[in-house]
Amino acid sequence: MTWLWSNLDLVGELSLVHLALSVPAIILSFVVSVPIGWLAHRYRWSRGVLLTLCGLLYAIPSLALLIALPVFTGLGVRSPVNLVVALTLYGIAVIVRTAADAFDAIDRDVRQSATAVGYSGFGRFRAVELPLAGPVLLSGLRVVIVSTVSLATIGAVIGVPSLGSLFTDGFQRGIQAEIATGIVATIVLALLLDQLAVLAGRLLMPWTRLGPGRRAGSAVEGARP
Amino acid sequence: MIEFRGVSKRFPDGTLAVSGVDIVIPPRKTTVLVGSSGSGKTTLLRMINRMVDATDGQVLIDGTDVSTLEPVALRRSIGYVMQNSGLLPHRKVIDNVATVPMLRGVRKREAHAAALELLDTVGLDRSLAGKYPSQLSGGQQQRVGVARGLAVDPNILLMDEPFGAVDPIVRSELQQELLRLQGELGKTVVFVTHDIDEAFLLGDQVVIMQQGGRISQAASPAEILANPADDFVADFVGADRGKRLLHLREVDGRQLVVDDDGRAAGVLAS
Numbered sequence: 001m002t003w004l005w006s007n008l009d010l011v012g013e014l015s016l017v018h019l020a021l022s023v024p025a026i027i028l029s030f031v032v033s034v035p036i037g038w039l040a041h042r043y044r045w046s047r048g049v050l051l052t053l054c055g056l057l058y059a060i061p062s063l064a065l066l067i068a069l070p071v072f073t074g075l076g077v078r079s080p081v082n083l084v085v086a087l088t089l090y091g092i093a094v095i096v097r098t099a100a101d102a103f104d105a106i107d108r109d110v111r112q113s114a115t116a117v118g119y120s121g122f123g124r125f126r127a128v129e130l131p132l133a134g135p136v137l138l139s140g141l142r143v144v145i146v147s148t149v150s151l152a153t154i155g156a157v158i159g160v161p162s163l164g165s166l167f168t169d170g171f172q173r174g175i176q177a178e179i180a181t182g183i184v185a186t187i188v189l190a191l192l193l194d195q196l197a198v199l200a201g202r203l204l205m206p207w208t209r210l211g212p213g214r215r216a217g218s219a220v221e222g223a224r225p
Numbered sequence: 226m227i228e229f230r231g232v233s234k235r236f237p238d239g240t241l242a243v244s245g246v247d248i249v250i251p252p253r254k255t256t257v258l259v260g261s262s263g264s265g266k267t268t269l270l271r272m273i274n275r276m277v278d279a280t281d282g283q284v285l286i287d288g289t290d291v292s293t294l295e296p297v298a299l300r301r302s303i304g305y306v307m308q309n310s311g312l313l314p315h316r317k318v319i320d321n322v323a324t325v326p327m328l329r330g331v332r333k334r335e336a337h338a339a340a341l342e343l344l345d346t347v348g349l350d351r352s353l354a355g356k357y358p359s360q361l362s363g364g365q366q367q368r369v370g371v372a373r374g375l376a377v378d379p380n381i382l383l384m385d386e387p388f389g390a391v392d393p394i395v396r397s398e399l400q401q402e403l404l405r406l407q408g409e410l411g412k413t414v415v416f417v418t419h420d421i422d423e424a425f426l427l428g429d430q431v432v433i434m435q436q437g438g439r440i441s442q443a444a445s446p447a448e449i450l451a452n453p454a455d456d457f458v459a460d461f462v463g464a465d466r467g468k469r470l471l472h473l474r475e476v477d478g479r480q481l482v483v484d485d486d487g488r489a490a491g492v493l494a495s
Contacts, residue, residue: 113311116276116383117325117373118301131315207315207357 003177011166011185018162018189022152025084026145026193029091034137036092037099038125051097058093062086062151066158083155090151091144098140102133135208138201142194149190153182163189226252227273227381227413232282234268234438242268243438246282250430252380255407255414257428259421260461265438266417270383273415274303286381301329304374304382304412308389310366312358312373318344319354322372329377336376343372348402364395371403375410384416388423400426421462425450433458 004011036054040047069082106129114128153164166182169175202209227250234243243265250256258266271277272284275296284291291299305311312321322343323336331339344351347368358366367387374382388396400423407414418424424431425446432443435457442454450469453459463469470485473493480493 107314109307109309109311110313112276113305113307114313116271116274116300116305116307116311118297118328120297123328128313132313134315205315207359210357210359 001177003175004181007178007181011163011181014161014163014165015185015189018149018152018164018186021080021083021155021160021162022087022145022148022189023193025087025091025152026141026148028084028088029095029144029148030137030141032088033092033096033099033140034130036096037101038103038129040096040100041103047100051100054092054096056093057089060089062090062154063157065089066154078159080155080160083152083158083160087148087152091148094147095137095140095144098143099133099137102136102140103129105136106132131205134201134205138197138205142197145193145197146190149193150186153186226250226287227415228283228285229269229272230283230285232269232272232279232284234265234272234277235280241437243272243279246438246440248432248440248443250413250415252413253411254429255416255427256430256432257416257418257424258432258434259418259424259428260434261419261436263436264434266419266434267385268438269434270385270415270417273381273383274300274305276300301325302377302379304377304379306367306370306374306382306384306387308386310358310370310387312366312369314358316357317354318349318356318358318361318369321358321369322376324373325377340372340376343375344369346375346406347372362395363391364399367391367395367399368402371406375412380413382412382414384414386417386419389418396423403427425462433461435461 033054036050040050065086066082067077069085070077070079073079073082073085075081110132111124111128114124119128152162153167155162156164156168163182163186166178166185170178170182229246229248229250232243232246233241235241246269258269260266268277272279273286273291275291275294278292286294312318313324316324319337319340322340323331323333326336326339327333341351341354344354349365349368349372353361353365353369358369361369370387374384388399391399403414404427414427416424416427428446430443431446431449433441433449435441441461442449442458444452449458449462453462471482471490472485474481474483481489482491482493484490
């Protein structure tokens with residue numbers, strides 16, 4: 001614990017850097033995966049190709065990817081942008097199938113009735129399909145959050161600072177407390193972001209919180225407008 | 226007035242769902258399409274708002290071929306009520322009712338005010354406006370579905386087995402409510418059901434459909450009972466244990482009406 005207290009500034013700083021790497025990657029992979037998942041859901045023939053290609057991303061060894069990416073991005077090996085791109089690709093691999101499943105899971109009756117009353121095209125996607133896919137999308141996002149925050153530590157190996165730097169530094173200098181701090185801080189950060197996502201889900205999707213116990217009929221009806 | 230002229234529908238998989246249908250649906254009356262599953266009644270209904278397009282023939286609304294109309298605008302001008310209410314589970318009751326007017330560009334404040342009045346019209350307490358559909362009973366959800374169908378004050382109201390999923394007591398309540406509403410509003414209602422009793426109760430015109438999407442008979446309930454067009458119709462309308470063949474029997478000095486199986490159906494009014 002003494003190590004932690006005397007290095008609190010460093011841990012705090014690395015946590016922020018770690019956030020700056022993982023949060024953009026999480027958001028990007030979500031934003032990219034939702035339309036891909038929708039396409040895979042909407043056009044059956046594209047499903048196999050899209051989901052397999054995206055899934056294969058996960059099979060690329062991370063070190064190899066981090067070394068190969070600069071060739072495509074034109075940035076130095078130590079640029080954090082490369083790491084964000086790599087994390088985004090892995091994030092897409094993790095969430096895209098869930099995204100397709102999320103759209104598949106929308107009640108057929110609700111979709112048909114939305115069409116019947118005059119929703120169409122993008123309006124139906126935004127107002128009906130996206131919110132109804134929300135709960136499943138959220139569960140996929142939570143997996144991406146945890147996996148991205150933990151995977152971001154790999155940056156330390158190629159010299160991009162993050163909480164992972166605490167492992168590499170701790171190993172090199174033989175400081176057990178530093179390694180332990182790195183692990184615990186990564187987990188805490190992951191759980192924190194995860195709870196943030198859950199909270200955001202509750203605020204954005206209030207209808208998902210209704211338990212069957214609150215049905216009209218069992219509750220006092222019409223007591224309050 | 227809605228008119229079907231030689232309308233057929235063959236689905237891409239080869240199934241002939243509707244075959245050579247000619248029928249006139251009179252304005253401001255209730256027409257009930259009735260038949261067992263696979264008789265094409267829902268397909269026929271969905272051709273009116275272009276959820277399904279005919280492969281042959283024409284569907285006309287007030288003389289205009291619907292295939293010349295833009296489907297989305299057409300759907301927004303026709304009320305639609307379906308089984309399990311089809312309400313959007315992520316929208317509050319009031320937003321569900323206000324959906325279509327807002328799609329047509331009515332301001333939220335006006336649409337909500339009108340939606341509250343519609344809750345009155347369909348017999349729902351205004352306190353339900355802020356609830357989500359899952360917090361309502363099946364019967365209440367169905368009423369909200371009807372309110373939504375009426376929200377743009379359409380001339381035509383399409384109802385696809387709207388009361389199919391509620392218990393018999395609530396169903397009977399909803400049927401009476403629909404009769405009352407129709408008496409007040411006088412819409413052109415096209416109603417799909419597989420329940421012949423419901424068809425006879427609600428329909429000014431009853432259209433009996435058989436497998437393969439052909440019309441066996443289209444007439445008033447009284448005409449169908451008096452003159453069934455063929456054996457299929459006779460069997461279909463009397464299918465429930467011959468309960469439509471009623472006899473008189475005297476018991477303890479009173480005239481009882483009994484069905485073919487001898488079950489008491491009622492007492493003859495003196």
